[in-house]
Amino acid sequence: MRTFGSPEFLFIVYALRWTLTLTVIAFIGGGIMGIVLALLRIARSRVLRAVTTFYMQVIQGLPLLVLLFLCYYAPSLVGLEIAALTAAAVALTINSSAFLGAIWESALRAIPKAQWESADALALTPYKTLRFVIAPQAIRLALPSTVGFLVQIIKQTSLASIIGFIEITRAGQLVSNATFEPLKAFLSVAALYFAVCFPLTQLSLWLERRTARGGART
Amino acid sequence: MSVVVAKNIHKSFGALQVLKGVSLTVEGGEVVALIGRSGSGKSTFLRCLNGLETIDAGEIEVAGHRMSSKPAELRKLRRDVGIVFQSYNLFPHLTAGENIMLAPVQVKGLSRKAARDEAQRCLSLVGLGDRFDAYPDMLSGGQQQRVAIARSLAMQPQVLLFDEVTSALDPELTGEVLAVIESLARDGMTMLLVTHEMGFARRVANRTIFMKDGVIHEEGPSAEFFSAPKTPELQAFLRSEVG
Numbered sequence: 001m002r003t004f005g006s007p008e009f010l011f012i013v014y015a016l017r018w019t020l021t022l023t024v025i026a027f028i029g030g031g032i033m034g035i036v037l038a039l040l041r042i043a044r045s046r047v048l049r050a051v052t053t054f055y056m057q058v059i060q061g062l063p064l065l066v067l068l069f070l071c072y073y074a075p076s077l078v079g080l081e082i083a084a085l086t087a088a089a090v091a092l093t094i095n096s097s098a099f100l101g102a103i104w105e106s107a108l109r110a111i112p113k114a115q116w117e118s119a120d121a122l123a124l125t126p127y128k129t130l131r132f133v134i135a136p137q138a139i140r141l142a143l144p145s146t147v148g149f150l151v152q153i154i155k156q157t158s159l160a161s162i163i164g165f166i167e168i169t170r171a172g173q174l175v176s177n178a179t180f181e182p183l184k185a186f187l188s189v190a191a192l193y194f195a196v197c198f199p200l201t202q203l204s205l206w207l208e209r210r211t212a213r214g215g216a217r218t
Numbered sequence: 219m220s221v222v223v224a225k226n227i228h229k230s231f232g233a234l235q236v237l238k239g240v241s242l243t244v245e246g247g248e249v250v251a252l253i254g255r256s257g258s259g260k261s262t263f264l265r266c267l268n269g270l271e272t273i274d275a276g277e278i279e280v281a282g283h284r285m286s287s288k289p290a291e292l293r294k295l296r297r298d299v300g301i302v303f304q305s306y307n308l309f310p311h312l313t314a315g316e317n318i319m320l321a322p323v324q325v326k327g328l329s330r331k332a333a334r335d336e337a338q339r340c341l342s343l344v345g346l347g348d349r350f351d352a353y354p355d356m357l358s359g360g361q362q363q364r365v366a367i368a369r370s371l372a373m374q375p376q377v378l379l380f381d382e383v384t385s386a387l388d389p390e391l392t393g394e395v396l397a398v399i400e401s402l403a404r405d406g407m408t409m410l411l412v413t414h415e416m417g418f419a420r421r422v423a424n425r426t427i428f429m430k431d432g433v434i435h436e437e438g439p440s441a442e443f444f445s446a447p448k449t450p451e452l453q454a455f456l457r458s459e460v461g
């Protein structure tokens with residue numbers, strides 16, 4: 001039997017890149033889909049609003065674990081074998097898109113109608129209004145919650161361990177099984193999550209204070 | 219040449235009929251004041267002139283452009299019509315100078331250099347030549363409103379609309395904004411202003427219009443309009459405004 005030493009610890013540390021890879025994919029993928037969702041939601045079309053509301057409510061109402069199982073097992077129905085990384089990336093992307101979409105939608109809606117109106121009156125096109133007037137203000141408003149949600153994604157990647165994807169939680173499990181020292185294994189895992197999340201949480205708080213101070217400036 | 223032609227404008231918000239057939243022509247270089255009790259439809263009428271409100275019936279032609287519901291056509295009209303709002307509505311994330319440069323660069327395609335010079339010129343015109351780099355929240359209400367005027371001027375509009383631009387200001391800041399408008403009048407700018415400043419309307423406007431219940435109730439050259447109002451309603455209104 002092995003004892004918990006530096007090789008075991010390093011094994012967990014190396015798995016961190018998979019936690020981060022998954023996080024980056026989910027954040028970028030979910031971010032792109034989230035932007036599209038947020039824009040569709042503030043569009044005038046009633047159909048678009050209905051469709052996006054349905055999508056967001058379904059996803060937000062679904063436990064992430066269930067979504068993950070669906071993404072992992074559904075392809076096998078049509079005879080496809082998919083990698084745990086792919087399934088986890090898809091599930092986390094879909095999940096993030098619904099939440100980021102909601103965060104950004106509310107930021108866009110928080111910009112006073114008078115700002116759209118002034119831009120309209122200056123003959124800016126809707127795209128340029130969004131690009132130069134609305135988005136810069138909305139991004140500033142949404143930044144604290146966006147960074148906050150990024151921390152959520154990091155923690156959510158731990159669920160991928162259940163379908164056998166080796167990120168740090170799964171790595172901790174493996175080390176724990178091999179060494180029978182679950183406490184050391186999972187304390188290491190916890191320390192790594194903390195090391196990654198803590199700076200981001202602080203950043204989010206700082207951004208929030210800055211926004212609260214009211215400056216809309218960049 | 220007529221810069222603004224509005225014929226028989228009707229406008230309702232749901233069941234509320236706000237404009238019940240308003241017709242108005244403004245010639246180039248004219249300054250026209252719109253007065254009346256709150257709720258009489260003055261702002262709504264003004265906003266119809268640059269398409270911020272759609273009309274239910276009637277015809278509008280401004281600066282040679284017919285009012286259109288087509289976005290591209292509407293933008294052509296808006297390039298030539300400036301509007302200044304009661305609450306300034308500057309873009310808070312941009313400096314005074316950037317606020318002014320935005321539309322000339324993005325709408326007219328001016329180079330940044332040309333737009334910067336133009337913005338500087340417009341800021342100087344409103345007496346804020348030294349505040350180019352100030353953000354709106356560093357400026358007083360009166361200064362913000364002057365930047366908003368400069369922002370409209372930078373598009374070199376053929377007509378400027380003012381929607382109660384001093385109503386949100388403390389009395390001591392009202393004067394500086396009115397002085398800017400007065401200097402524009404002297405320079406021959408065509409302007410249509412909704413205002414509560416009777417003395418200003420009388421002094422600066424060539425013509426004053428009294429709106430009541432969604433129609434033009436009385437109008438005339440400002441001097442006579444204020445010294446010898448004809449209808450009892452206008453007489454009562456002017457008494458209440460002075461008293």
Ligand SMILES: Nc1ncnc2c1ncn2[C@@H]1O[C@H](COP(=O)(O)OP(=O)(O)O)[C@@H](O)[C@H]1O
Binds near residue numbers: 254257412
């Ligand atoms: N967007 C709107 N929706 C519904 N009612 C409106 C809207 N804008 C203005 N009104 C109503 O139209 C009437 C005329 O308003 P307004 O044109 O602002 O009058 P004034 O400028 O003379 O005070 C008011 O009763 C006001 O409540």
